[in-house]
Amino acid sequence: MLKAYAGQWCLITGASSGIGAEFARQLAVRGMHCVLAARREDRLRALAQELGAAHGTRCEIVSADLSQPRAGRELLAEVSQRGIAVELLVNNAGFGMVSSLDETDVARALELIQVNVAGLTELTLLAAKEMAHRGHGGIINIGSIVSFQPVGYMAVYAASKAYVLHFSEALWAELRAHGVTVTTLCPGTTRTEFFDQSGVPGWAERNRGQDVTSVVRTGLKAFDSGRHYVVSGWTNYLVSLAVRLATRATVVKSSMSVFRPRRP
Numbered sequence: 724m725l726k727a728y729a730g731q732w733c734l735i736t737g738a739s740s741g742i743g744a745e746f747a748r749q750l751a752v753r754g755m756h757c758v759l760a761a762r763r764e765d766r767l768r769a770l771a772q773e774l775g776a777a778h779g780t781r782c783e784i785v786s787a788d789l790s791q792p793r794a795g796r797e798l799l800a801e802v803s804q805r806g807i808a809v810e811l812l813v814n815n816a817g818f819g820m821v822s823s824l825d826e827t828d829v830a831r832a833l834e835l836i837q838v839n840v841a842g843l844t845e846l847t848l849l850a851a852k853e854m855a856h857r858g859h860g861g862i863i864n865i866g867s868i869v870s871f872q873p874v875g876y877m878a879v880y881a882a883s884k885a886y887v888l889h890f891s892e893a894l895w896a897e898l899r900a901h902g903v904t905v906t907t908l909c910p911g912t913t914r915t916e917f918f919d920q921s922g923v924p925g926w927a928e929r930n931r932g933q934d935v936t937s938v939v940r941t942g943l944k945a946f947d948s949g950r951h952y953v954v955s956g957w958t959n960y961l962v963s964l965a966v967r968l969a970t971r972a973t974v975v976k977s978s979m980s981v982f983r984p985r986r987p
């Protein structure tokens with residue numbers, strides 16, 4: 724549970740675009756000061772200026788490459804050195820990978836696990852310890868609709884997001900008694916740069932992706948209610964339930980049609 728939004732600090736990873744940038748906007752509306760982290764500093768600087776001008780809130784930017792081991796620890800150390808206590812951590816940085824086995828870049832797959840899984844774990848554990856010690860604070864981790872099932876041709880990414888949901892729900896249960904809320908936001912297809920980075924450009928536009936405003940609003944509402952997870956959008960929610968009714972083999976086989984590479 725947060726002490727308050729207004730006047731407190733949040734740390735948002737992957738704030739240079741998409742869902743992360745929208746979290747910064749909606750949290751600044753609530754009066755939060757923001758630490759914005761990502762690799763593209765020019766984007767962070769522009770967002771910091773926008774938020775300061777619109778809301779009068781403070782912003783710090785930190786350049787961080789979470790694909791580097793220990794980057795999470797270093798990011799928190801940098802924030803602490805600036806005299807900032809993080810009341811809300813939003814672990815949003817992440818990327819996807821769609822490919823057939825033949826075309827899978829193994830180094831990129833391991834980078835994905837470092838950013839989506841290891842980096843998120845390091846940040847969550849270190850920040851949660853401090854928050855539990857203080858007796859207040861919150862963490863929002865970004866899962867996905869694919870947190871609920873394996874997905875053919877998106878094997879590594881879907882598995883990384885299953886980890887995020889399971890890990891975060893366990894901490895939600897453990898930390899409730901310590902005044903800390905851990906909520907996992909599971910978006911479905913959302914219109915951001917995600918699919919361009921994942922090897923299927925234009926996917927979100929072709930598949931009627933949600934806009935970031937409603938996705939982030941859903942996440943913050945669930946966090947305010949102390950929920951362990953939320954799926955953004957009713958259709959996505961129904962899909963997340965439907966996979967429990969079919970056999971695991973049926974679910975994973977039918978997932979193959981979504982990203983099956985088209986042969987010329």
Ligand SMILES: NC(=O)c1ccc[n+]([C@@H]2O[C@H](COP(=O)([O-])OP(=O)(O)OC[C@H]3O[C@@H](n4cnc5c(N)ncnc54)[C@H](OP(=O)(O)O)[C@@H]3O)[C@@H](O)[C@H]2O)c1
Binds near residue numbers: 865867
């Ligand atoms: N869009 C969707 O359909 C969808 C659906 C479900 C879940 N999600 C999840 O939502 C989160 C945000 O994605 P998005 O849709 O907003 O995509 P996006 O627009 O591509 O944003 C991804 C963010 O992650 C950051 N990032 C990527 N690699 C990083 C690294 N090595 N170090 C630090 N930051 C890194 C990027 O910043 P820099 O490149 O500047 O470092 C960027 O700010 C991700 O966790 C994604 O898996 C997205």
